[in-house]
Amino acid sequence: MAVPRLLRAGKRQLPGPAQPFPSRSPRVTSVFFSPQQPRGSTAPYPYRPRQQPQRPGPASQLSFCKHSKRKLISFSLLLSDVDDKLLTMPLSHPDYFNVKELFSLKDLFDARVHLGHKKGCRHRFMEPYIFGCRLDQDIIDLDQTMEHLQLALNFTAHIAYRRGIILFVSRKRQFCHLVESTARECGEYAHTRYWQGGLLTNAHSHFGTGVRLPDLLIFLSSLNNVFEPHVAIRDAAKMNIPTVGVVDTNCNPCLITYPIPGNDDSPSAMELYCKLFKMTIIRAKDKRKQNEAFEELRSKAEGK
Amino acid sequence: LRLIYTTTTVQRKNIGASGPEKYTEEFIKKQIEEFNLGKRHLANMMGEDPETFTQEDIDRAIAYLFPSGLFDKQARPIMKHPTEIFPEQRKIQWGEDGRPFHFLFYTGKQSYYSLMHETYEKFLNVQNYQDQLLAQDLLPQKEKRNLAGSRWLTKIELEEMLLEKLSDDDYSRFIQLLQKLMTLPCGDMEEKYIQKFSREVPAQLQKVVIEPLKYDERGVAFSTGEGKRKTAKATAVVYDNGTGKITVNGIDVLHYFPVLQDREQLLFPFQFLGRVGKHDMICTVSGGGRSAQAGAIRLASAKALKSFVTEKEVEFMRQAGLLTYDPRVRERKKPGQEGARRKFTWKKR
Numbered sequence: 001m002a003v004p005r006l007l008r009a010g011k012r013q014l015p016g017p018a019q020p021f022p023s024r025s026p027r028v029t030s031v032f033f034s035p036q037q038p039r040g041s042t043a044p045y046p047y048r049p050r051q052q053p054q055r056p057g058p059a060s061q062l063s064f065c066k067h068s069k070r071k072l073i074s075f076s077l078l079l080s081d082v083d084d085k086l087l088t089m090p091l092s093h094p095d096y097f098n099v100k101e102l103f104s105l106k107d108l109f110d111a112r113v114h115l116g117h118k119k120g121c122r123h124r125f126m127e128p129y130i131f132g133c134r135l136d137q138d139i140i141d142l143d144q145t146m147e148h149l150q151l152a153l154n155f156t157a158h159i160a161y162r163r164g165i166i167l168f169v170s171r172k173r174q175f176c177h178l179v180e181s182t183a184r185e186c187g188e189y190a191h192t193r194y195w196q197g198g199l200l201t202n203a204h205s206h207f208g209t210g211v212r213l214p215d216l217l218i219f220l221s222s223l224n225n226v227f228e229p230h231v232a233i234r235d236a237a238k239m240n241i242p243t244v245g246v247v248d249t250n251c252n253p254c255l256i257t258y259p260i261p262g263n264d265d266s267p268s269a270m271e272l273y274c275k276l277f278k279m280t281i282i283r284a285k286d287k288r289k290q291n292e293a294f295e296e297l298r299s300k301a302e303g304k
Numbered sequence: 305l306r307l308i309y310t311t312t313t314v315q316r317k318n319i320g321a322s323g324p325e326k327y328t329e330e331f332i333k334k335q336i337e338e339f340n341l342g343k344r345h346l347a348n349m350m351g352e353d354p355e356t357f358t359q360e361d362i363d364r365a366i367a368y369l370f371p372s373g374l375f376d377k378q379a380r381p382i383m384k385h386p387t388e389i390f391p392e393q394r395k396i397q398w399g400e401d402g403r404p405f406h407f408l409f410y411t412g413k414q415s416y417y418s419l420m421h422e423t424y425e426k427f428l429n430v431q432n433y434q435d436q437l438l439a440q441d442l443l444p445q446k447e448k449r450n451l452a453g454s455r456w457l458t459k460i461e462l463e464e465m466l467l468e469k470l471s472d473d474d475y476s477r478f479i480q481l482l483q484k485l486m487t488l489p490c491g492d493m494e495e496k497y498i499q500k501f502s503r504e505v506p507a508q509l510q511k512v513v514i515e516p517l518k519y520d521e522r523g524v525a526f527s528t529g530e531g532k533r534k535t536a537k538a539t540a541v542v543y544d545n546g547t548g549k550i551t552v553n554g555i556d557v558l559h560y561f562p563v564l565q566d567r568e569q570l571l572f573p574f575q576f577l578g579r580v581g582k583h584d585m586i587c588t589v590s591g592g593g594r595s596a597q598a599g600a601i602r603l604a605s606a607k608a609l610k611s612f613v614t615e616k617e618v619e620f621m622r623q624a625g626l627l628t629y630d631p632r633v634r635e636r637k638k639p640g641q642e643g644a645r646r647k648f649t650w651k652k653r
Contacts, residue, residue, distance in 0.1 A: 043351075125397065147564065148590065163401070163403075165402075165403060165404075167410055176362050177421065177424055177425065177428065179423050180407070180408070181425075183407055186408045188407070189404065189407050189408070189409060189410050190407060190408060190412050191408070192415075193411050193417055198414050206412055207397070207409075208396075210402075211402075212398065212402030212403065212404075213396065
């Protein structure tokens with residue numbers, strides 16, 4: 001801990017973040033997701049704080065994975081070595097589910113993901129992601145979008161592999177049906193209607209005791225119908241739920257864990273995002289089934 | 305053991321705040337078992353066969369064994385199947401691992417929103433089909449469908465169907481979506497789906513009995529009708545091939561009803577059907593006052609005219625209110641007031 005030094009004018013230098021916010025890698029700092037605090041919505045299963053083995057694994061993006069793993073472990077009834085292996089196998093390499101091959105820069109360009117809003121609508125915190133401005137219209141930097149999209153898809157794949165609950169949120173009326181159909185087809189959940197206050201923060205009142213909250217929120221449009229940030233972003237942050245969100249040039253990327261700078265108004269862009277998320281989730285679930293079958297066969301062979 | 309006297313004020317917890325009572329599945333199952341056992345015991349008590357003991361037998365047995373002098377039928381002892389007594393409730397919405405069953409669970413109103421989702425999907429399908437036909441120029445012309453016989457589900461019926469509370473706004477949105485679906489040219493594709501949400505409104509005509517015409521010695525067709533209004537009772541005999549002469553209690557109408565308003569009331573049924581000078585009428589009336597007698601004769605003559613006229617015109621008469629008994633009677637005076645409604649003059653001091 002740095003000893004606070006007295007600066008000019010009597011102000012103390014406090015040990016704060018080194019980079020000014022927003023930074024080039026604009027993820028919310030991991031302080032926010034401290035693994036020690038249990039979530040508010042746990043069912044009466046035993047909470048087992050297991051010590052995770054230190055692995056020189058992929059980047060800190062998976063620190064959230066560990067947290068969600070701990071959370072999810074508390075839901076499984078009995079944890080054996082086989083389950084342990086199943087859950088740690090995907091952490092062995094950075095792109096276990098190979099999400100890079102699902103899309104290319106050309107696909108993003110063809111789906112008009114790079115088109116932002118006009119200069120006047122620009123949000124100050126989106127300036128790092130904007131490539132430039134042509135005839136007053138902002139153009140989003142697709143190289144950055146590629147990186148962010150890969151990280152986000154990888155994260156969703158890991159959550160889906162660990163049988164987490166994924167909730168798709170969007171308040172765009174034109175794409176409400178598309179988002180709900182996507183959610184239904186991958187076996188996950190959607191909320192594209194009016195967000196009743198306290199759905200996440202006051203879940204026991206709304207749904208009853210013992211309800212399980214979503215483990216990931218995917219925002220296909222992070223604004224609501226009055227062009228304000230969606231309440232669910234703040235509520236998910238309050239309830240320690242990681243978020244993935246498509247942020248347009250007029251949105252605030254602050255509280256979203258894995259923002260994806262991109263267009264959220266064109267039908268082609270939305271269809272592309274839905275297709276990508278659906279493919280990753282289905283792929284992750286199939287991989288899980290495969291791994292489970294494989295482990296079962298192996299344990300049977302060893303048992304004999 | 306000393307019994308300590310406690311009052312309800314000792315209970316701190318607010319019982320009403322936890323909402324309506326929730327019944328678990330095991331509880332309902334236990335109730336059903338107890339009901340079946342009780343049914344067999346009852347049959348044995350009554351000396352009848354337990355296998356063929358129906359609900360009506362149960363009702364009769366209970367009424368015999370537990371005679372009650374209470375006026376309200378619903379306050380008397382009943383023994384019915386638990387599904388009729390306990391209201392239908394939603395079961396737990398998620399499985400053992402905690403994952404909810406329905407994909408719209410986290411919205412709060414899952415049945416309503418899934419209904420909207422389905423209806424919108426059908427709407428999109430119909431639109432796509434229409435676009436395909438339009439591309440080939442095969443769009444069929446929409447015939448006007450008669451909607452007089454059907455109505456949409458009411459909000460309460462929809463709530464019962466979905467087992468969920470709805471707001472007025474939600475309900476109106478759903479009905480608007482259904483109407484939009486129906487007005488599309490190719491909307492007939494989804495007729496079965498739309499019919500789930502519409503109910504038939506049978507025209508009242510089926511309950512109305514129209515008597516045949518009778519013929520007197522001269523061969524003239526006539527028909528009788530009876531009418532009441534307040535305390536007045538009237539019978540009217542309407543003859544065909546007439547000149548519009550009306551006789552009341554043997555006296556001509558102009559002398560019996562000097563006031564124009566009463567005579568207009570008598571003429572109203574004829575004027576409505578356009579038969580002012582074509583029928584003769586002989587009526588007898590007793591009781592009531594001037595206006596009540598006129599109203600009674602009007603009802604009686606309208607009922608008599610039913611036999612002369614087509615079914616459609618009878619329905620028009622019914623909708624005009626000519627065939628309905630006027631239920632208004634004199635309201636009683638209450639104590640502490642000067643009349644039925646008028647209060648005594650209020651004095652400040």
